[in-house]
Amino acid sequence: MTLEVDDITGELEPYLSGRLADSDVTVTDLERHTEGWSRQTMSFTTTWTDGGTERSERLVARVDPGHGEERQFDYRNEIQTEFETMRSVYEADVDVPVPEPYWFEADQSVLGGPFFLVSHRPGTAPVTWDPRDRNSLYDSWDRDGKPLPNQLVDVIANIHELDGDDVPCLETKDPQAFVDDTLELQRRSYEATKLVDEPAVNEIIDWLEANKPEVPETTLVHGDLRIGNMLLHDESVSAVLDWEMSAIGDPMFDVAYSSLRYFAGKLVEPTERPNLAGAVVDREWFYDEYEKRTGRTIDPDRLRYWRVFGAFRMMNSGIGGAYRFHTGESDDVRSAWFQYIVPGLIEDMLDLIEADRT
Template structure:
């Protein structure tokens, strides 16, 4: 198991980065959130023509994570996003040498705010009130999507570019492969969905960066304002409609609670969300493509949850939270079946 990050290791590393004789690190905290990364925050003080203090966040590769994703690519796309108005933390360094702290890592600025949990009553109430009062939070949510999708393939030359004709095939190859490798039991609804995905792809005429996990729970909110969009580990070049479909999943609006909301991520009316996105980007929101990618995102979520359960079952992880991941799957299957029925009945 990877050893915890220490202040001594950070101080030694930062001395080299800052080019100063000493760096003092304090208030080092390991955060429990996240499934595929270790996350720490700390405060550093150093001499830069006078005493300078800043709080940073360090993200490192984690053993037994739910997904195997590219840490360097995550950092580089966040770095590229500095050229947009997306609310992304300021980037500093990516370190590939695992000997520094025990695993590759990157460092970004700490940003104030809390990530809302749509299954927590108080957070749900805050988000729904933001929609009722139009306090700027719903607008900021859509603005963030538009800014992510302002990044073209030319802005991220390090990313795989499958071309518009190869996007669906790439997604299917990746996620069907993962599903089949971690499938704990046969699920006819998923098998039928995979067949439908292959036979009914949407038309795609543009590739942009997609965040891949675009939801209000991956954003920090401070005083009613979105201050950061986090967790870029699933970012890739794809159909911008993917993020709209993904964020529209009922599951992400808190479906598991007693009274599910129709609001996207509990913060925005669905049609308003799509209309505002069209106004900001000049793109037409293809409702069929959004629903296709919503169904596909449900399949992705099921696959991710099964991966966590399977890894715990195989003894590849001792994170007991992964046992819980089985419980949302029936509700996700219900949502997937509803979309499939709608399209089969109207075909």
């Protein structure tokens, strides 16, 4: 269910009165955001009086309007788990910028689904397929001192300082079980939602089955870690968003996934600077700096495996979107558009496994 702005305001004001503040709360300037569109995200300004002084704060609500619907092969965490993951990261002794979590609300009558509230952070999420954003990120890499690339490495390294004990809402599995279960879910997802049989994808699946890496440790993994899921403000990462794919898994997954060509703006044609991961950091520099800051050694084969797997999972998102539109499960035109990301991702996966092809 999608509520109109007036309806949302009318529900939020009485809900927040007595929760956010003891007095009546007024909600204004409500804005819907396109980022994180698998769940509805909106920001708004709250105003109330405290001891005769007017106070104001901008908040963000993240809503799951489809809660309770059957979601075959939906590998997102429940929205409450997403909130609890953010809260664990916020409360941990690591420098990872996340919005301050307020509370989770299970009552679906307020906003049409369970939701959580967090503080608003300044900044915008770059879209690497937009040439203007992409060129701005290129400039960040070329800038003296490379402040944004350095912070990007720090953010990823700091996320991986946390483990299952730090984020108890996430299941901790045996490292090899993480690999097996993750691949099996994606393989079944592809088989169930593909609209055509693609021999190249079957070859890629066979390669993924035959080349599972040995995983020596597990940490907190963001699961969808890329520059587009971060807010940038004044040449700095002001927030890491969209924790719905988080898991306790192989930290190399995040390193590999964030450096996919796709997330640097590639669809089919290569980008202007294909060596830059996320359009913002030289890929080899990124790997070297991650090693220096974490003490971990990046195994090229393990990294390659997760780059192939990350592209496979992203391709599945595209195929799944096209499937939902084709079957009438979704009328969102963005689901139909997702089919266009598939050829470039297949191309990238074949390039990565080229040395092993017969």
